[in-house]
Amino acid sequence: MTLKSNDVYREYLSKEPLNDRGVEFEKELNEEQLRVVFSEGGPCLVIAGAGSGKTRTLVYRVAKLVQDGVPPSGILLVTFTNKAAREMLSRVERLLSIDETGAWGGTFHHIANLILRRHIGLLGFRNNYTILDEEDRGDLVSMAITEFSLNENRRFPKPATVSAILSLAANLSVGIDRIVADRFPFMADLIDDLMLIHEHITERKLKLNALDFDDLLLFLKRLLVEHDDVRTHYVQLFRHILVDEYQDTSKLQADVVDILVGGQRNIMVVGDDAQSIYAFRGANYENILGFTDRYPDAAVYKLQTNYRSTQSILDLANVSIMRNKKQYLKQLTATRGTGDLPVIVRCASTEEQAGFIAKHILSADAGLDEIAVLYRSHYHSMEIQMELTRRGIPYEVRSGVRFFEQAHIKDILSFLRFVNNPKDELAFKRALKLYPGIGMKTAASLWSAFTMQEYRIPSLGADGIVQELSSRAKKTFRDFYGLLFLLAETGADVGSKLPSDMLMMILKSEYEEYMKFTYTNFESRLEDIKQLINYSTRFKTLTEFLSEMALVAVTVSPGTGESEKERVVLSSIHQAKGLEWKIVFVPWLVDGKFPVIRSGRNDPSDATPDIDSDAIEEERRLFYVAATRAKDRLYLSYQGWLPDKGSYRNALIKPSRFLRELPSYAYETQE
DNA sequence: CGCGGAGACCTTTTT
């Protein structure tokens, strides 16, 4: 069946104009996009190039569904970041001139959490479970390593590596042995130990009543597979499922989606295989390549018109990505004309590069908020930050330390974490150790005393277990315990006290005194905590607040000009996905830095100086993502000299292979 | 047993 989309669209509008915004509809979407928006139910795969308006298409699709009478709560919109979800839903709201769509929108993890809170009892957990972040899981792993003395005879990989392996196994739905064989062959002799650790921390998490990020997805799948009634409920609830950035979904996530789609098969996925940059985390682009095998009746649309960049920028991106073997062929065409050639800039040093960027920012014919610096690794931004600060250019760093992951924020949150979930040993110890005179040992013995009281705060008499402590420790434990008692005072229903009130109580307790005493940067810590309290006022329950802390990434901006509206954005390329700026700088295009060469690979059999092709292809896609963020101007820069580790001299450096492999017609050079 | 200081080491990307 072929449809003349414009006709359909006109007919549709004549019947039901999209309020006063119908005009926007016509202006913004092209024929192909309209066809996607108006496609009748059923599976739908949209393979769309960079800058093609994928998000817009999804937004309009959701709006149309709502207008067609699909209850908003029957729409599940899965996006990559919570921010993207919020933005998309608010665009739908504006489009329909309503206050709230009521659609379910968010990341896989967010949605999993919403569903699990209601049903996790079926899996043996309690619904006040803690969500563990990467650091917490790393701690669990290292505790296991210590417990089994795995470090004694040989050098054991870092907890983060172990964690990554476990995570990949979960997300790709395969055994640990497969992951090790495929991606970590040099660890083949450690498989038994890895299994041991895995089993151990799985048990441990059950005891802690805690789930890590992967568990959220893993348990959601289990819940849906094992409990027919729950599955039926959500399959019927979500009449339409839309997934953005499908190229970056993992096997596990695709499985969950396939289950939720059920018999209705109203699924639409949108993605660009050329922008798959999360394989290291278990993204599996078999999902997008194999979509039509799983849904043979799927309608497939290719969006190849680019509305963002000039043709010169696209040409450079296209010619670069052509070198990748694994891809759908797409030929992007710009609607915006040729534009200026991208510029490759050779700088002598890292500092000079920072100077160059700052100078061009100042002389650019664009607002500061239309300019971004996108880099491969966080530390690439160091000198640039310094230079921008020096010249008083306001900027905002979007990568790096997240606000809620800062030690002092996690410190104060650990009180709440514990009150919310009294089985959370990690939180108990973390909070307790903040008090002077309490270290590892004391915390551990107090924990075992506490667990004897069956995890109930009010039932524990503080004095009952402090007798053997030093007098200083005694006093601090009484303080600590008194505070917990106060926080949990309401007894049965912890949720009846507002999170912000609880944070205030912590601050008003002796804790503030200790903080003043312990930290030299007390003032700035206090400032952060006040910000946290401010942020927390929008949450009514503790569980909701803590979930948000765990699942939403808000980065700390050490940048200058907090109050300025116009700020240059400094971001990792990963975090810049889906965004666009008039002018984009990509620094550190240096051999070994971008693409990254993992020097830490202790694989003796890996004698090849080259990086394996899968990894290099992912790096190239990353380069592609970076280049296609630019609308008008693209500056690619590298340093000729870099400080060499181990010697006093600077080492001569080659430009990145991504620059060397470009044909000379694709760019101009500048010193 | 807690804690602070000194020095080494390492830096991919993140929900």
Place this chain on the structure above:
DNA sequence: GGTCTCCGCG
């Protein structure tokens, strides 16, 4: 820069 480890003192 940030974190981890070791050491010596109270």
